[in-house]
Amino acid sequence: MVRDRILVTGAAGFIGSHVVEALLASGRSVVGLDNFDPFYARSVKEQNLSACRTAAARNDCDFQFIEGDFCQPEVVRAAMDGVGSVIHLGAKAGVRPSIADPGAYVRANVVGTANVLEAADAAGCDRVIIASSSSVYGNAERVPFREDDPADHPISPYAATKRSCELLGHAHHHLTGRPVAMLRFFTVYGPRQRPDLAISLFMRRIAAGEPIRLFGDGSSSRDYTYIDDIVAGVLAAHDRVVDHGFRIWNLGSDRPTPLNELVETISEVVGKRPTIERAPIQPGDVERTWADLSRSRSELKYNPATRLRDGVARQWGWLRASR
Numbered sequence: 160m161v162r163d164r165i166l167v168t169g170a171a172g173f174i175g176s177h178v179v180e181a182l183l184a185s186g187r188s189v190v191g192l193d194n195f196d197p198f199y200a201r202s203v204k205e206q207n208l209s210a211c212r213t214a215a216a217r218n219d220c221d222f223q224f225i226e227g228d229f230c231q232p233e234v235v236r237a238a239m240d241g242v243g244s245v246i247h248l249g250a251k252a253g254v255r256p257s258i259a260d261p262g263a264y265v266r267a268n269v270v271g272t273a274n275v276l277e278a279a280d281a282a283g284c285d286r287v288i289i290a291s292s293s294s295v296y297g298n299a300e301r302v303p304f305r306e307d308d309p310a311d312h313p314i315s316p317y318a319a320t321k322r323s324c325e326l327l328g329h330a331h332h333h334l335t336g337r338p339v340a341m342l343r344f345f346t347v348y349g350p351r352q353r354p355d356l357a358i359s360l361f362m363r364r365i366a367a368g369e370p371i372r373l374f375g376d377g378s379s380s381r382d383y384t385y386i387d388d389i390v391a392g393v394l395a396a397h398d399r400v401v402d403h404g405f406r407i408w409n410l411g412s413d414r415p416t417p418l419n420e421l422v423e424t425i426s427e428v429v430g431k432r433p434t435i436e437r438a439p440i441q442p443g444d445v446e447r448t449w450a451d452l453s454r455s456r457s458e459l460k461y462n463p464a465t466r467l468r469d470g471v472a473r474q475w476g477w478l479r480a481s482r
């Protein structure tokens with residue numbers, strides 16, 4: 160049996176749907192798994208999947224989608240049929256909601272990842288790529304964040320689940336010898352961005368003349384990373400992890416932007432002044448993120464090229480076209 164299909168979990172989500180499209184564009188067959196977690200509207204995820212189906216038709220590639228929950232071991236095992244490798248992007252995302260419901264995050268992110276790893280091994284998959292997060296660095300003082308910095312002081316349940324996934328990935332590699340990559344994504348944006356995330360939220364509210372709420376004094380910063388750069392990093396990790404065994408890679412932009420500057424950029428792109436409401440910094444939110452890219456640049460040839468203003472303009476163009 161030829162096992163050249165790639166399983167992408169979270170395929171109906173923001174990053175997952177872009178990764179599926181890119182895999183199909185490179186001629187690979189893909190199986191997508193997603194349970195339409197109600198964190199945001201199913202209709203948005205259905206649109207993401209439509210883009211995947213269009214890409215499959217355009218490239219004459221096979222794309223199969225399975226609606227199912229990877230917390231159920233039998234669902235994941237069935238999804239592995241004919242699959243040679245896994246890109247596990249499905250998760251309950253979002254820092255603040257994880258504080259309200261940590262158990263659900265542990266179940267989806269930790270139990271779910273354990274199931275995916277176990278099923279990948281049983282199916283003989285030759286590599287697993289897993290989404291982690293810059294949030295694992297917590298409020299680390301030394302910047303930029305390097306992959307070998309300590310990451311044992313998470314400040315939200317979400318971050319703790321992502322660090323747990325990394326530890327599970329390491330144990331899996333130790334026990335099976337199979338390559339595992341953990342990708343620490345730094346705030347990803349662009350077309351189809353999750354509606355809860357700052358750029359998407361602010362863009363829609365500023366355009367509608369509605370106030371935006373900023374937490375803290377606006378000096379907190381994020382290393383915003385454009386989706387196309389992230390996708391290139393994911394595909395490179397998929398292709399290269401076999402040379403590394405177990406490896407953690409930062410996928411960021413190495414250009415941290417303070418919140419006030421982000422709002423200014425969005426408002427210039429949208430062409431409207433924002434009405435700003437200030438609120439205290441939220442529990443679980445880190446002060447700053449900033450990726451050191453030395454390892455991913457040298458080992459993955461990762462080279463994020465998109466400037467924030469260009470990426471925000473592309474996201475705005477997409478949003479206007481899809482309204």
Ligand SMILES: NC(=O)c1ccc[n+]([C@@H]2O[C@H](COP(=O)([O-])OP(=O)(O)OC[C@H]3O[C@@H](n4cnc5c(N)ncnc54)[C@H](O)[C@@H]3O)[C@@H](O)[C@H]2O)c1
Binds near residue numbers: 172249292346
């Ligand atoms: N977007 C970011 O800025 C960012 C930053 C760091 C890490 N990440 C990680 O990247 C990955 C993708 O994030 P995203 O922004 O595309 O989020 P997303 O919510 O758009 O996509 C995640 C998808 O996983 C699916 N899912 C959740 N639980 C599932 C389950 N039990 N079974 C099957 N499917 C399930 C959801 O329905 C969703 O479609 C996640 O692992 C997230 O934690 C994202």
